[in-house]
Amino acid sequence: MKSLERQLHFWLALSLIILMAIIWMTGNLAIRNLTENFAASRLQHDGESLIAALDFSRGSDARLRWRRLNQVYNQPYSGHYYIILIENNAAPLYSRSLWDSTLEIPTLSIGESRRLHLNGPSNQKLLVWVKGFRKQNVNFTLAIAEDLTAISEQQNHFQMYFAILALAGLAGLLAIQRVVVRRAVQKLGPVREEIRRLADGETGNLSEDVPSEVLPLVQEFNHLLLLMSRRVVRSRNALGNLAHALKGPLSFLVQYFDDQPSSSHSKQDTQAREQLERIEKLMERELKRARLVGKGVAGQQFDSQQELPDLIGLLRQIHAGRNLSIEYSIKNDIPLFGDREDMLELIGNLLDNACKWAASTVKCSVGDHDAIYRITIEDDGEGLSTSRLDELVKRGVRLDESTEGHGLGLAIVKDIVDLYDGNIEFNRSEKFGGLKVTVSLPR
Template sequence: MAGPSINTRLVIAGSLWTALALVVAGFALTGLFRQYVESDFEATLADQMEEILELVEVAPGGGIGLSRHPVDPRFNRLHSGWYWQTMVAGGGEFSRSLSGATLSAPELIQLEHYIAFESRDQRGMALHGIAQYFVFPGSTNTLGIVVTGPAQAFEGSVEDFASTLAVVLIVLGLGLVFGLVAQVRFGLRPLSRLRATLADIRAGRASRLIGNYPADLKPLADELNALIDHNRDLIEGARHEAGDLAHSLKTPLTVLTNLGDHLEGEAGQVLRRQTAALAASVEWHVSRTRATGRRRSGSSQAPLAPVVDGLCRMLERSYEERGIVITRSPGDGLVFDGETQDLEEMLGNLLDNACKWSRRRVEVSTERNGDRLRLAVEDDGPGIPEAQLAEVLERGRRLDPSVPGSGLGLSIVHQVAALYGGALALSPSPLGGLAATLDLPAA
């Protein structure tokens, strides 16, 4: 089972890192914004504290009090969250909004600078405030001032900012992922081109990897070309060896055949039968090896019309005594994406088989469907029972031993067609005999 593609791996990994970075950035930006609005809120509270300081009066006896209360109306609305309170020995004052309650002053209040704190009022409202102690000339008492405001006053801004930021980051993330996908596809395009070229080589449409590849892929392309050349040399060597084997066996087989013709009785029959089987087996293996070598060694194209016409004329002359008539469609303009020799071998075997079994009539039809060719050979012979159609494609299988032949013709056609990614289908013909249909690649 194949795992995820490199493209998928890179996109998933990049998307996860992008999402993680955006989440971290979102929290960081929200935190920075919170610090900013808190500082701004505390600056507002500090202004209120400064106003209260300006209202402080020191009595002749050293007592400390306010000449009047701050005029900000927010400090007059009950339970508004905007509160102020002074703390001094002997008592203190507080805003009307506290409604007689007091604020819990934080510990460790300093003289040098205010401290910020979080608290809640008597109704549970969250408060954010500042507190500081002050010393005034002419008084030995220390005055503490506490000023608060509702935390929601800036928390709402933080929430609005976080919501808007989330939308922006999501849109940004989608844009980054889209850009990442485009970048990965662009970066892996040479690999896709390499894969497509290898597919063309495997299909016989190309012989080598050509084109300019990136520096990190060029060594791979060079190694693959070297492997292809080595494989081609091995196949060519196998083809030559197959030809040499056939040539070297030809003379001994001829001698054995002649010897069988001169022997009488059962020994002669056995020798002739075994010699014919051996010759047919050698021919089958040699044909298959040559076809494989041609298919793997490169690409070629074969026009259908001259091959069909030439084979039909030759077989009409061969079966002239039986009065076999072969009708065919022209097939003009149709081209087989393969070797002419292979097309002749496949179509020749089918036509010879049809003529051998037909009574008088054989039909050849050709057509193109997209990037595929369909070649059908039909006869008006006795046909083959449907239950036995698959058997005749087996090597050496003969349904009627009384008819001359090796039983290898249809098997060879089936094997050669498969080498081109094609197929041979057998079915009953409307003429009454067998219909053999070839499916092959079109050029």
């Protein structure tokens, strides 16, 4: 199952990690460029001092007025060096700080400049500024170098502290993100609760007091729910109205055949009377079904604690003339299960059949065990023989043809049980002596 909350956490976390990495790399690059530019500008200033101290009054034989130079260029391996490459002069000028070392410096034309990174004495990391000049009609290339090892170490420290700070910031942002995403997703909690209440029959539609992002979905769901409920009610009412409308004409036809002398009955008349009686029983069943189901929300789950007592009360009214004792027992902690209309039709048909054949007592028990719901109906009637019981459970045998009187009610029960991948058993009741029907439905 895909979790919207997990996907939000993943992609937002990934975005923050990439963002922090970009900030870290950009910050390090900016610091390196800043320090290098600062060092290069200082080298240029030193180069101007060197050019001012350089004298070509003797032609290409150059000399430096050393008093104008910074003494750092006279200290061996001080980290500050210069090299002057004079055109047509094989003897370049080196700073005393280089001692017996040298640097590979290219010869540049006038005005051309470069910035180089070279390894100096004692593996020093040198930044070298090189530029071509002309003074006193002499062309030369000046290179000024500075050791950046200390600055590089400071940059490495900065990178480490910046990385620690970035990781701490990332952890804080991820924690804040987790809280924000969770609070946003929790706003969908009322929608889940409304759906649960809808399934339990506690409400007829979903509340539209929801975030605007899911409001169209909730509105469309409510619209479909309203249409479905109207269609169910319309179909139920139409079926009941049709049965009521046909009951009068059929009663008249049955009475017409009853008034005919038995001697005048032909074979066709007998068959027509049987079919009329069959249609009358079907209508009675549909009317009884409408009364058993009553009014409820489409898709509502069956609450045995609430629905079964009402169903027993209705059956007591239907069979009031027989003074039947209709008892029931319900496990206290049994949860809701099945569709309300399906369960009412299933239990109602079984109880109605039991009431039809019972002598005085009918017992209904509802419970669950090992994730299996069990509905047991018993009566104290004559029961069925072993051969008839075997016929009832045969696959493909229509129940209305197996046993007279149980009719389509048991056929519908079998269809509902198959729909829920359940099982139905017919046995003789040990307690009452009549028929015992056990329906097992997996949770």
